[in-house]
Amino acid sequence: MADPSSYRPKPGQIPDSPGVYKFRDEHRRVIYVGKAKSLRQRLANYFQPLVSLHPRTATMVTTAASVEWTVVSTEVEALQLEYSWIKEFDPRFNVKYRDDKSYPYLAVTLNEEFPRVQVLRGHKKKGVRYFGPYAHAWAIRETVDLMLRVFPVRTCSAGVFRNAASAGRPCLLGYIGKCSAPCVGRVTPEEHRELAEEFCDFMAGRTGTYIRRLEKQMMLAAEDMEYEKAGRLRDDIEALRRAMEKSAVVLADATDADLIALAEDELEAAVQIFHVRGGRVRGQRGWVTDKVEAVDTAGLVEHAIQQLYGEESGDTVPKEVLVPALPEDSEAVTAWLAGRRGSNVSLRIPQRGDKKDLMETVARNAQQALVLHKTKRASDLTTRSRALEEIAEALDLDSAPLRIECFDISHLQGEDVVASMVVFEDGLPRKSEYRRFQIKGFEGQDDVRSMHEVISRRFKRYLAEKEKTGEWVDGDLMEGEVPAQTPGEDDGRPKRFAYPPQLVVVDGGQPQVAAARRALDELGIDDIAVCGLAKRLEEVWLPGDDDPVVLPRSSEGLYLLQRVRDTAHDFAIRYQRSKRTKRIRTSPLDAVPGLGETRKQALIKHFGSVKRLRQATIEQICEVPGMGRKTAESVVVALAQAAPAAPAVNTATGEIMEDDGGGTA
Secondary structure: OOOHHHOOOOOOOOOOOOEEEEEEEOOOOEEEEEEEOOHHHHHHHHHOOHHHOOHHHHHHHHHEEEEEEEEOOOHHHHHHHHHHHHHHHOOOOOOOOOEOOOOOEEEEOOOOOOOEEEEEOOOOOOOOEEEOOOOOHHHHHHHHHHHOOOOOOEOOOHHHHHHHHHHOOOOHHHHOOOOOOHHHOOOOHHHHHHHHHHHHHHHOOOOHHHHHHHHHHHHHHHHOOOHHHHHHHHHHHHHHHHHHHOOOEOOOOOOOEEEEEEEEOOOEEEEEEEEEEOOEEEEEEEEEEEOOOOOOHHHHHHHHHHHHHOOOOHHHOOOEEEOOOOOOOHHHHHHHHHHHHOOOOEEEOOOOHHHHHHHHHHHHHHHHHHHHHHHHHHHHHHHHHHHHHHHHHHOOOOOOOOEEEEEEEEEEOOEEEEEEEEEEEOOEEOHHHOEEEEOOOOOOOOHHHHHHHHHHHHHHHHHHHHHHHOOOOOOOOOOOOOOOOOOOOOOOOOOOOOOOOOEEEEEOOHHHHHHHHHHHHHOOOOOOEEEEEEOOOOEEEOOOOOOOEOOOOOOHHHHHHHHHHHHHHHHHHHHHHHHHHHHHOOOHHHHOOOOOHHHHHHHHHHHOOHHHHHOOOHHHHHOOOOOOHHHHHHHHHHHHHOOOOOOEEOOOOOOEEOOOOOOOO
16 A cells, blocks of 8 residues: 555646646556646645545555646546546546446448448447437337338348349348348439438438328329328328337427436446437436546536547537536536537536426436346345355465456367466456467367466466566566666556466366466466366366365355356357368468458459359459459469369258359458
8 A cells, every 4th residue: 555645746746737647556557547627736635634535535546656647738638538548548446337238229331332220239330320229129120110111221131132132032021112122223222322311310300301291192192093002101101100109209309418317325326318319219328337436426427428428429419418417627528529519519407397307207217227236236246255255265265366367278179279268356257358369389189288388378478567567577676776667568558467366267177277386386476376177076176186175066156166167168169169160261262372361352252252263264363453464373273273162062952052152262
């Protein structure tokens, strides 16, 4: 524990101007990022007597070993830099909101020649129009199914689209009128794009125009006694109205706003967001976070706004953002939002009317989410704590193993040998720390030797990271001497292998455990415990013991070890399968010197398959853009030397299937 006075800047060193500051620990890792209108005034607050600080602030300043700052021109720049650094360094003492689930969006891929409507999750892609998020994917599919009557936009995958185009026949949706069938040329790319844009306009809330247009067309058809057409238009109008009913009208027709509400206690905070577009609730999402820093409601709102809009731009940032409390630098936050949107944004607290009523609804959702989270977490936290204590007691550890790393070896009959490393912290998986290894030291099947290699490589990296940060050096330093730092290495970013576990678990019995312990001993590491979990009887093996430790079947500790082991096993198998698949999918074109991936794909696209390419002449290959005669000759030679693959056989009919489709380069 550091004394804050030991690294307190001297009077006059800190500028009295806007900026962003970073606290680092003794290993140069960034542990907290903050911003201030005046760096001098803000940083002075951290160096008061510890008894006068908030307990969380006191914990942070005693964990830190240094502080540094960057001066900026405006408060808006400080807000942007703070967000960037929190995202980059992932400081442990900053409030970080994380989605409690991966919400599905309705997406329209306007970046494709023939835009596609589909359900997407995860990171947003450039050129794709998103609507939502929705609570359930089935809600999106029901809405799309209703709207395809009026806006028959493509919904099929790229493979289905190509197959339909090559066969000259549309899929079922094309036959029943729920797709305009651009794959077979029923509409031009321009006409199909116009359909997709109209679909987007309707989803964005501009519904009245289309309803009135269809009603007018229906009346004209009835007047002309085209009753079948009028009936279809009537059904289309009804379908659109049913789609609209799925999103209740809550505000005035033209309102585009996000409503953010909070429910909090001393330890945690829940955030709920309602996305209102065209007066209708188009999406909802929520987060729960630990209050690891001393922060009030206004600060939580500011963090939530950064999380929501830090990666957004244009119309995805609404005209209005309604909050329960204004951030401390509300003008700077408003200017930052306006910069991301490209036009003015109103950030305010609703005072009366429908917006205040809806904010109360959002707040009730936040309160329910916090209660539900606490109910679940209380049980989970108690169970995890008991599991870690049982493991510590069974393995005779000094303390509960808060970080556990598990290693597993996977192969298929001695080929494609790989290993996995999974990490559990406080009994929960930390997926960002998972790692994969290829066995490089030898060929063939030897799980014990493989385990020794993987453990050695992982902890050599750990020692290397310690040496770079000055936490550990080879040899003794003279008093006052500082270890040399490599430029750029002490930037505070989370390192790949910088954090040691308290317990290493290997998938296996005595031989694997002995190999892991030997690898650590060879590196001079004696403060990390090792155990193995054998699958046969779920026995726990310790180094040097002839008999295993047998945990009760009902033990929470055994269950946690099994979960860690099974996670490592699954992670290793997925990696091994991906390597095997990649090896199987190799092409004869891989043997052509100087032929890169781009030109291989161009060849396959031009000829349709490797089989047709094999039948082509040198002159025909030269017609492919970027292909010279010398390269074309090399392609012909490589394909001639490679034996053609055995034909595929339909196991149901015995029919030999010709390779006339697309190939893989």
